[in-house]
């Protein structure tokens with residue numbers, strides 16, 4: 203397979219396709235990255251000409267789904283940016299003391315599951331009842347999430363007592379890996395969901411996490427997404443974003459929460 207050459211026109215068509223399908227903003231500086239993603243799909247589809255592949259892509263809904271899956275950045279790890287999660291769980295514990303209930307949480311770009319499982323083990327530790335909807339646009343990360351098997355590296359931030367309690371250590375061929383225990387996975391529902399194009403669920407959540415995905419969106423898309431997710435929250439519910447993300451300069455109805463990083467309230 204020769205080197206990939208794409209014209210500016212082809213680049214524009216591709217970046218418009220990615221934007222329309224996922225909200226991901228691929229600018230010209232990401233040309234090499236885009237080429238590597240095309241090359242990956244060409245290898246999988248066994249199409250040796252780039253021109254032929256692009257033609258195939260533009261005419262196949264199934265290939266568009268696979269291509270978008272390849273374009274997404276899925277980096278995640280357990281207990282990532284955990285202060286906002288800790289503070290959110292403290293607030294839920296206080297509410298639970300007033301009136302015990304099942305808290306509904308939505309991890310709206312959950313990637314390989316590290317985030318919803320991190321929330322789940324900390325909810326279990328506080329003896330809080332919960333259900334988690336964990337969604338992502340990428341079916342391949344959802345498969346990994348449902349498998350629940352991770353390298354030791356991915357769980358390096360998990361406090362040791364929690365690691366021993368909620369994860370099973372791999373043996374034999376699985377040395378160096380851990381598996382999330384059934385009691386953690388029990389209340390988590392993994393589903394495919396596109397933040398840009400899928401209708402927001404009718405049910406209302408106590409917490410919506412949408413972290414480290416809006417960094418790939420432009421302001422127009424971010425504003426659209428944060429306002430769509432507003433409708434999924436109960437009044438008083440928490441909206442949690444990533445540390446590198448901000449709602450500054452966007453039109454929205456959230457209130458920020460004092461002394462709590464990256465957290466907003468309806």
Ligand SMILES: C[S@@+](CC[C@H](N)C(=O)[O-])C[C@H]1O[C@@H](n2cnc3c(N)ncnc32)[C@H](O)[C@@H]1O
Pocket residue numbers: 223224225226274275276277278279282310311312313314316317337338339340343395396397398412413414415444
């Ligand atoms: C970098 S990961 C963040 C994972 C996790 N929230 C965290 O903070 O560690 C970003 C995830 O957003 C997902 N994503 C990108 N565009 C999306 C969209 N339009 N709808 C839903 N998920 C999307 C990607 O597939 C990827 O798994």
